[in-house]
Amino acid sequence: MEAARLGAAGAAGLHKAFCPKAARELVGNVDAFLFDCDGGSSDLVWSGVIWKGEKLIEGVTKALQALRSMGKKVGFVTNNSTKSRKQYVEKFRGLGISVHEDEIYPSSFGAAMYLKVNNFPQDKKVYAIGGDGILEEMSFAGYTCLGVTKDANKKMELKRGFKFEHDKSVGAVVVGLDPYINYYKIQYATMCIRENPGCLFIATDRDAVGPLTDVQEWPGTGSMVGAICGSTQKEPIIVGKPATFMMEFLLKRFNMSTSRMCMVGDSFPDVLFGQNSGCKTILVLSGV
């Protein structure tokens, strides 16, 4: 089973050298492989599990084909909420990998699923700080979503008697990565959380920084979340890594126990995410 050599995960694991025998063993014991995709935003570089820069890492396509042909389930997890699953499929395709919508799990999808799983009422609205990915996923889940890029250019006139209006039927505020963050959005989210009774405060993740360009790190969702925490003095519910919501959701999806899953990542937080849930973990050294 040379094909089982798993090009992408071929680098030495932390604890065991990933020789063909170990590979076969692992593949035999595991029914699903989760790959971390993190580090990137819309048009840019993703971290070193699947590709580095514009180049696909050698053997990745072969490895994925091999896994699928063995009947293994494959999943791609990312904290980047700027795109929806559909948009990620396009992204993958543009970089040479064919994946199915059901194999991708961005935190935008995670946020929508959190609401669904917790029976968020359809007559309530969602206010989102983030990219259109959140808007799309919310729509697919049947929820009305306000905010995102529509509010990127809003300005306000702070005159005597001016009242900032907000929609009283917003029942949840979702905060994701947003390079178009501004005071209008902060104020809108603040008003919803403070004044709409029972309004949820959900965050896709709290990553402080991420390599949004290939040459430098940029502030992550952690800063948007920090802003809303600062004005509401409330803590959010996290749906992305390393919180385990996504994992629990995946377990139900795949209908298997975590011991039959393997998390493949290029950094320790990914390994942690896997270990927190009781999966096997592979650390890939082709990345950071």
Add this chain to the structure above:
Amino acid sequence: GTKNSSSGCALHWATWQTLPSTRSGTPNGQPESSRHTSARANSDHPPPPPPPAVACATRSHPIQIRKPPFIAPYLLKHPLPHGTPEEATFLSSSLFLCGGVYLLVGGGGDMLGSRAVPHCPLALRAALPSTSGSPNLAAIGQRGRRLLSNVFLKPCSPSRAAAAGRRRSSGWKPRMASYSAAVRASSAPKLENADALIDSVETFIFDCDGVIWKGDSLIDGVPETLDMLRSRGKRLVFVTNNSTKSRKQYGKKFETLGLSVTEEEIFASSFAAAAYLKSIDFPKDKKVYVVGEDGILKELELAGFQYLGGPADGEKKIELKPGFLMEHDEDVGAVVVGFDRYFNYYKIQYATLCIRENPGCLFIATNRDAVTHLTDAQEWAGGGSMVGAIWGSTKQEPLVVGKPSTFMMDYLANKFGILKSQICMVGDRLDTDILFGQNGGCKTLLVLSGVTTLDVLQSPNNSIQPDFYTNQISDMLSLKAAAV
């Protein structure tokens, strides 16, 4: 007596300490890196010579309080990751010697510090990122006590106990704030005898939003009340966390509202940021990056500091394309963050780069208020959100110069040569104004003409109780002493 520390200490004691100029023999300009070095040195080498002392001066008696030598062994046993909020919190907390017991008093962004002095066995601030809200003193006290008994509690030597006793008798009155308030069943009383209060103090410090004005509208009875207090010989000071205007600009606002207040009586957090940098001898060849509005820029200019940023960066856009690199000025030695309605991602990134990449770069916050009254109609997200954003991307705790940090209080007391027990702080917010007054050891009067309602004051969730409350400051005109 013992020598005073370097001003490297001042970097951490902004919330707690008087200005270096009050101490005799001022050493100067120890670079920021020395703080890191001393923390790291503790984990590499045997305990160093006694760490620097901290001065907590009253008008007549500069007091030396020494950090006990076992702080070094503690750090050896529990080395704190360098540059983390945990380290900042620990380094910025004070270990006091009082009555033979070492008390660890919290630091960091929240001002729990002085609440522990001296009766409370412990008020240990857990080393968590600060999300300033009303502290739950009872819980922290218990947790602190447990931790203290495991780690710190050591009876001091007889000579130290004697020294502590001498300090007490020499007139140092510990500023005991309301730890007891946390367990006090009853709420603050309504102000009945205004005359008694007025006679018992020499200075009134007023918060502005919600006390003097609401948005741009004057609250009624204010001019007459201020006139009355002045006619009785009281000094008036106006302290506001709002950093959007400079002192000069506030002077104009007072004038427009028909109040005669001089610039020298106004202390905005914009001024506090500049005054703080002055107090630590921030080098003139270093720059300050400002996430905030015009007030901060004006005050920095007046103080002679170079700055970048401010409202102009509100127009800057970024393109997240491959190969795009945001440059930042390596001479930026401090980032000052305050309320900023032109807040955007460019500023977050610029500030983050300076703090993460410029060695020793300070992260200063004018205030962490969650909400603010920009208009008289409602509340708006406040400086706490801008500071929260920068905290979220750098994971560093800021040095807070505005309320409830006592920096401005210490500055005032020093400038006017007044005793803090002779001051009454009047404000509308519990977690900034009243806490500010209590931390400073002043009397406190809460007014209900601003953000706090009677329900909030009397709620079981509230642990901050002022000395008195009243509806608005003009009540002081109408409330008379009980018939003699």
